[in-house]
Amino acid sequence: MAKAFGFVDYGGPEVQEFLDRPVLEPGPGQLAIAVRAAGVNPVDWKVRRGWLGRERELPAVMGSEASGVVERIGAGVTGFSLGDEVFGVAAAGAFAEQTLLVAARSAVKPAQVGFDQAATLPVAAATADDAIRDIGVGAGQTLLILGIAGGVGSAAAQIARSRGIRVIGTAGDANRAYVESLGAAQLHYGEGVADRIRALAPDGVDGLLDLVGGEDARAAAVTLADRSRLVSTVDPTTAQDLGGRYLTHSTTPATLAALAGLVAAGELDPHITGRYPLAHVAEALALVESGHARGKLVLEVS
Structure with a gap:
């Protein structure tokens, strides 16, 4: 057992608990790994609350991204060997001592990248990379990120900067120094945000990554000349109303390898602001669910 x-059940933190489950065997297209680290993301508690559907067989293990060591390889999987240090999207929950990864959304971890760093890449950093590609903004242009201080926003700012894109982002004033450390300009969200955006970008912005949704997205969108360059990861209805769209995921092993390469080169810092043992996973989830987590939180599994 692991x-x-x-x-x-679906609901709040009161439905969470530790589980014992049999060691999993990989199916076709899967890798079985001994987990070394797992990233904690907003999607994890949203799944628990049933906001993303209620089709999962219960009880369900939480967590969506992990790193670890390959123990068994499923049918049809190529490019991986037993003992490889890998990271990727979890097929059976990541908050566990042992789990399965989706091989088509996993990659071998470079030796220069820690398990903790690698575990932050398959969801947040990959989402950021997908979004920048989907928006189509390029070198010399300006990208606005709504909610820049979180895991996806922090990664997006650094990835964009590595490609010569100017970045501005909304965050609380307490996060100003942090946002500037990402190579971006911070501005306060809320009433009057369009005027503050124009003060930094008088000609408007070339792309908008919405990680907040709702009225903040509506207020900021007026500074975007081409609404087709608005991509949201949180609010498909508002994005469509504004002429934009919901994010299309396109992560591949090559994409993940490239992101790990940026980490190894020092161009992408996952900004891990909290490390928790598996026994304290509820504390990490509570912080992420509060909406006040900065950067990334990681579980370290022995």
Whole structure:
């Protein structure tokens, strides 16, 4: 049996608990790994609350990205060997001592990149990379990120900067120094945000990555000349109303390898602001669910 953390019904933190589950065998297209680290993301608690559907068989193990060591390889999988240090999207929950990865959304971890760093890449950094590609903004242009201080926003700012894109982003004033450390200009969200955006970008912005949704997205969108360059990861309805769209994921092993390469080269810092043992996973989830987590939180699994 392997220790795992999940939920026994849909709802709030009260439905979470530790679980014992059998060691999993990989199916076609899967890797079985001994987990070394797992990233904690907003999607994890949203799944638990049932906001993304209620089709999962319960109890369900939480967590969507992990790194670890390959123990068994499923049918049809190529490019991986037993003992490889890997990272990727979890097929059976990441908050566990042992789990399965989707091989088509996994990659071998470079030796220069830690398990903790690698575990932050398959969801947040990959989402950021997908979004920048989807928006189509390029070198010399300006990207506006709504909610820049979180995991996806922090990664997007650095990835964009590495490509010669100017970045401005909304965040609380307490996060000004942090946002500037990402190579971006911070501005306060809320009433009057369009005027503050124009003060930094008088000609408007060339792309908008919405990680907030709602009225903040509506207010900021007026500074974007081409609404087709608005991509949201949180609010498909508002994005469509504004002429933009919901994010299309296109992550591949090559994409993940490239992101790990940026980490190894020092161009992408996952900004891990909290490390928790698996026994304290509920604390990490509570911080992410509060909406006040900066950067990335990681579980370290022995």
